[in-house]
Amino acid sequence: MKLASLKSGRDGKLVVVSRDLTRAVDAGFIASTLQSALDDWAKTAPALDALSQQLNAGECAGTFDFDPKACAAPLPRAYHWADGSAYVTHVELVRKARGADLPESFWSDPLVYMGASDAFIGPRDDIPVQSEDWGIDFEAEVVVITDDVPAGISSEQARDHIMLIGLVNDVSLRNLIPGELGKQFGFYQSKPWTSFSPVLATPDELGDAWDGARLHLPLRASLNGKLIGSPNAGVDMTFDFPTLIAHCAKSRSLMAGTVIGSGTVSNVGSADGSCCLAEVRCLETIRDGEPKTPFMSFGDRVEIEMRDSDGSPLFGAIDQVVTRYYPPGSQAQ
Amino acid sequence: MKLASLKSGRDGKLVVVSRDLTRAVDAGFIASTLQSALDDWAKTAPALDALSQQLNAGECAGTFDFDPKACAAPLPRAYHWADGSAYVTHVELVRKARGADLPESFWSDPLVYMGASDAFIGPRDDIPVQSEDWGIDFEAEVVVITDDVPAGISSEQARDHIMLIGLVNDVSLRNLIPGELGKQFGFYQSKPWTSFSPVLATPDELGDAWDGARLHLPLRASLNGKLIGSPNAGVDMTFDFPTLIAHCAKSRSLMAGTVIGSGTVSNVGSADGSCCLAEVRCLETIRDGEPKTPFMSFGDRVEIEMRDSDGSPLFGAIDQVVTRYYPPGSQAQ
Numbered sequence: 107m108k109l110a111s112l113k114s115g116r117d118g119k120l121v122v123v124s125r126d127l128t129r130a131v132d133a134g135f136i137a138s139t140l141q142s143a144l145d146d147w148a149k150t151a152p153a154l155d156a157l158s159q160q161l162n163a164g165e166c167a168g169t170f171d172f173d174p175k176a177c178a179a180p181l182p183r184a185y186h187w188a189d190g191s192a193y194v195t196h197v198e199l200v201r202k203a204r205g206a207d208l209p210e211s212f213w214s215d216p217l218v219y220m221g222a223s224d225a226f227i228g229p230r231d232d233i234p235v236q237s238e239d240w241g242i243d244f245e246a247e248v249v250v251i252t253d254d255v256p257a258g259i260s261s262e263q264a265r266d267h268i269m270l271i272g273l274v275n276d277v278s279l280r281n282l283i284p285g286e287l288g289k290q291f292g293f294y295q296s297k298p299w300t301s302f303s304p305v306l307a308t309p310d311e312l313g314d315a316w317d318g319a320r321l322h323l324p325l326r327a328s329l330n331g332k333l334i335g336s337p338n339a340g341v342d343m344t345f346d347f348p349t350l351i352a353h354c355a356k357s358r359s360l361m362a363g364t365v366i367g368s369g370t371v372s373n374v375g376s377a378d379g380s381c382c383l384a385e386v387r388c389l390e391t392i393r394d395g396e397p398k399t400p401f402m403s404f405g406d407r408v409e410i411e412m413r414d415s416d417g418s419p420l421f422g423a424i425d426q427v428v429t430r431y432y433p434p435g436s437q438a439q
Numbered sequence: 440m441k442l443a444s445l446k447s448g449r450d451g452k453l454v455v456v457s458r459d460l461t462r463a464v465d466a467g468f469i470a471s472t473l474q475s476a477l478d479d480w481a482k483t484a485p486a487l488d489a490l491s492q493q494l495n496a497g498e499c500a501g502t503f504d505f506d507p508k509a510c511a512a513p514l515p516r517a518y519h520w521a522d523g524s525a526y527v528t529h530v531e532l533v534r535k536a537r538g539a540d541l542p543e544s545f546w547s548d549p550l551v552y553m554g555a556s557d558a559f560i561g562p563r564d565d566i567p568v569q570s571e572d573w574g575i576d577f578e579a580e581v582v583v584i585t586d587d588v589p590a591g592i593s594s595e596q597a598r599d600h601i602m603l604i605g606l607v608n609d610v611s612l613r614n615l616i617p618g619e620l621g622k623q624f625g626f627y628q629s630k631p632w633t634s635f636s637p638v639l640a641t642p643d644e645l646g647d648a649w650d651g652a653r654l655h656l657p658l659r660a661s662l663n664g665k666l667i668g669s670p671n672a673g674v675d676m677t678f679d680f681p682t683l684i685a686h687c688a689k690s691r692s693l694m695a696g697t698v699i700g701s702g703t704v705s706n707v708g709s710a711d712g713s714c715c716l717a718e719v720r721c722l723e724t725i726r727d728g729e730p731k732t733p734f735m736s737f738g739d740r741v742e743i744e745m746r747d748s749d750g751s752p753l754f755g756a757i758d759q760v761v762t763r764y765y766p767p768g769s770q771a772q
Binding site: 116145183184185186188191209212215217218219220221222223224225234235236240256257258260261263279280285287288289290291292293294295296298353354356357358359360361364377431432433434435436 | 449465478516517518519521524542545548550551552553554556557558567568569573585589590591592593596604612614618620621623624625626628629631632680686687689690691692693694697764766767768769
């Protein structure tokens with residue numbers, strides 16, 4: 107099944123969406139919000155799945171056109187957002203561009219940071235940023251949503267805790283990153299908003315493309331209508347999702363509704379392009395000595411989507427414009 | 440007013456607690472949970488305050504004995520937990536013990552990391568940890584809870600966004616920290632659980648001890664009944680709470696119910712002792728060349744509390760025992 111949250115209050119309104127993303131039906135009689143569904147997943151998932159089957163069979167009353175513009179993030183706010191950097195080739199490239207070696211341990215010990223789970227935005231929402239000087243970038247990623255995960259489980263056990271899969275744009279402020287990395291306390295101001303695909307899908311919707319640990323399809327990222335990259339998310343993912351989940355749960359349990367991200371999808375050699383501008387700039391720096399692609403400006407549009415082998419959209423598109431934000435009391439307000 | 444959440448489901452059951460922490464009354468007719476109260480604070484706060492006044496005047500029906508053992512964390516799960524390291528003297532000491540300089544910028548640019556807001560535990564809950572080798576420590580801190588904070592506000596504006604104040608034990612696994620700091624992505628496995636005081640209080644409950652930005656009272660931390668420290672939380676706090684809030688909100692808004700922590704309370708010279716064992720060990724290292732105080736063992740008990748100038752407890756005591764945790768499928772299960 108595919109699930110979305112229409113904008114409504116702080117937690118949205120749960121709907122089931124048809125496989126082809128054209129029709130939807132209110133799921134409020136099963137669970138009013140996606141978080142409440144995940145809080146009681148063993149009970150709600152079968153009911154949601156039955157509704158999904160009716161919807162896809164055209165046997166459902168009260169359906170309506172599905173409009174991604176009406177969507178909040180599927181979890182409009184969450185209790186835990188852990189973002190990995192699972193494509194180590196990306197990290198290696200970034201370091202190479204600034205002349206730094208990659209510690210050997212980065213190939214065996216996952217990099218994960220805690221993200222802002224109270225700053226999720228919808229697939230068609232603007233991205234409000236105060237200053238272009240901050241180095242506005244997108245990062246196209248795959249995410250999974252877990253149920254309750256006990257502390258100390260193995261990667262093998264973690265496989266059973268992946269309930270939903272989707273895409274995000276992990277908005278990054280590149281020029282704020284070096285200072286924050288230098289302080290060693292992780293990203294904070296440099297990772298403001300995270301945008302989600304219109305729908306999340308259960309693993310069974312993805313067929314052979316999902317092997318229980320990785321999603322084997324190209325992830326497409328475009329800027330102002332021009333494809334920046336379409337690397338395959340199943341290739342060169344050093345740490346698969348079960349490994350990331352087990353890493354995150356090493357010393358404490360994870361709450362149902364935890365969002366675990368892959369980090370920027372990246373393939374060795376970047377033959378199919380990149381899923382963020384930082385990587386494009388690193389490749390330019392390595393090749394030409396300096397980057398020539400600028401970061402995003404106000405008015406720039408980023409699109410992120412994934413299609414199945416038939417070309418059908420799986421999760422719907424993230425499609426957003428960067429806008430200038432004026433803080434309270436500033437001149438433009 | 441003083442608010443607590445009795446254990447019930449995932450989000451607890453909101454109660455108003457008397458000033459002397461002896462009596463409580465169900466606040467469910469105003470808001471069923473503290474998060475739902477914070478989601479609509481302008482409306483719920485006056486009603487909760489009226490109930491608090493009735494309770495303190497002994498004019499309230501349906502009151503019952505307040506039992507801290509029945510408490511979850513006041514927010515049993517939250518959308519955002521940002522923990523500062525606002526007492527820079529503590530950071531300086533830790534660095535001095537390992538022979539590292541403190542960057543000058545640490546005195547002007549706040550250190551903040553994103554904590555695990557889905558791993559909050561109650562004031563009398565056990566602290567489950569798998570291995571003593573991880574270096575189990577407590578950190579006694581002051582926290583504030585915000586309402587919705589717009590992005591880009593000033594420190595001065597941030598003063599109006601502090602709704603509630605309380606204490607936490609930021610459980611830390613010291614031996615996992617060096618590896619995580621080395622990766623620069625911030626704390627993750629090394630910061631598993633955060634325990635909260637039984638109640639949170641509104642600023643007006645704290646009288647002159649709260650100046651709108653800092654809480655001027657000693658914070659007492661004890662291990663197995665022996666006082667480890669009682670530094671004054673209002674002294675040597677380099678970055679006050681409004682400054683921390685403005686730092687956190689620089690590039691995005693903060694959701695109502697955001698928890699902002701002070702970091703380990705610490706005074707220059709540590710004359711009144713320390714609020715974590717790491718600081719005790721650093722002082723020993725600087726004095727004797729090596730630490731002699733061990734980290735916590737299974738069975739150790741940590742108590743954290745703050746009393747007003749009359750000696751009355753303000754938030755109730757955090758009082759917890761470290762227990763051994765066995766992951767699923769391990770021998771002891």
